[in-house]
Amino acid sequence: MSNAVSALNGATWTQGIATVTEVPLQGMITLRGQLTDAKVQKAATSAASLEMPERGRANCVDDRGICWMSPDELLILCSYDQVSNKLEQMQDTLGNTHSLCVDVSDARALFDVSGAHARDVLAKLVPVDLAPDQFTSGMFRRTRMAQVPAAFWLHDTDRFRIICFRSQAQYVFDLLKTASATGSAVN
Amino acid sequence: MLILTCPYCGQTGEETEFHAGGEAHLKRFGPGSTDSDFEEYLFMRENPKGVHFERWRHVYGCGKWFHAARCTTTLEVFGTYSAQVTEPPKEICDKISEKRPGWSWGAFS
Numbered sequence: 001m002s003n004a005v006s007a008l009n010g011a012t013w014t015q016g017i018a019t020v021t022e023v024p025l026q027g028m029i030t031l032r033g034q035l036t037d038a039k040v041q042k043a044a045t046s047a048a049s050l051e052m053p054e055r056g057r058a059n060c061v062d063d064r065g066i067c068w069m070s071p072d073e074l075l076i077l078c079s080y081d082q083v084s085n086k087l088e089q090m091q092d093t094l095g096n097t098h099s100l101c102v103d104v105s106d107a108r109a110l111f112d113v114s115g116a117h118a119r120d121v122l123a124k125l126v127p128v129d130l131a132p133d134q135f136t137s138g139m140f141r142r143t144r145m146a147q148v149p150a151a152f153w154l155h156d157t158d159r160f161r162i163i164c165f166r167s168q169a170q171y172v173f174d175l176l177k178t179a180s181a182t183g184s185a186v187n
Numbered sequence: 188m189l190i191l192t193c194p195y196c197g198q199t200g201e202e203t204e205f206h207a208g209g210e211a212h213l214k215r216f217g218p219g220s221t222d223s224d225f226e227e228y229l230f231m232r233e234n235p236k237g238v239h240f241e242r243w244r245h246v247y248g249c250g251k252w253f254h255a256a257r258c259t260t261t262l263e264v265f266g267t268y269s270a271q272v273t274e275p276p277k278e279i280c281d282k283i284s285e286k287r288p289g290w291s292w293g294a295f296s
Contacts, residue, residue, distance in 0.1 A: 070195065
């Protein structure tokens with residue numbers, strides 16, 4: 001078995017106004033199908049052991065989660081080692097339902113931005129209102145981060161999780177480092 | 188700057204999160220049509236000062252295509268609606284009539 005390595009091998013940066021970490025090896029499964037279908041819902045909820053999120057929202061606890069990506073797409077988060085088991089389970093649950101689920105863990109990168117200035121750092125990069133009363137816990141937003149697509153949610157108070165494509169991980173890491181440079185706080 | 192709301196995912200974003208897809212509600216004339224119909228379909232476009240209907244794609248978001256009704260002079264967006272229609276829904280037309288009485292666009296008014 002080959003040694004699985006995430007895009008930046010868990011790189012961390014702590015020299016700025018926020019801590020930027022690449023979260024190594026997060027299991028991710030894309031599930032596409034009619035989200036109102038009971039079997040599709042069951043496949044998602046049983047794989048993550050969480051409730052279905054509403055439109056534009058995500059339910060995430062630790063390394064498990066269900067993220068609403070579009071009217072016909074969910075992203076299931078689970079631990080990296082469990083992906084193949086979960087996939088099998090989901091395929092059993094789905095049966096002949098018109099749907100698709102596939103392991104995308106190695107196609108994406110996950111970042112964690114934390115600290116009192118985490119909101120400011122992210123707000124510099126995305127065209128989204130991140131005011132504390134506008135972007136609240138449980139929301140999930142797909143948008144662009146400078147020049148690349150990204151999706152993020154509030155994982156905890158002052159802690160954002162950001163998903164991007166693996167090939168763009170270095171770009172996103174550099175971007176987050178620049179946006180959290182010392183002395184760049186927004187007051 | 189245009190502020191659009193995607194009718195599929197409900198997210199409101201500014202125009203760089205979306206991609207413009209040209210004029211809305213074109214009727215396709217393919218093989219077997221007359222030359223003038225084909226020319227009209229392929230090349231002739233509305234270029235209004237005022238009310239306009241366009242296709243947009245939520246390219247950095249859910250990836251879905253949708254329709255938008257907007258004003259080309261003020262960038263006011265009257266509304267966005269599903270891509271699975273061949274003409275603007277009544278509530279969008281009513282909203283435009285309220286703000287731009289007597290408007291017309293192609294075959295719609």
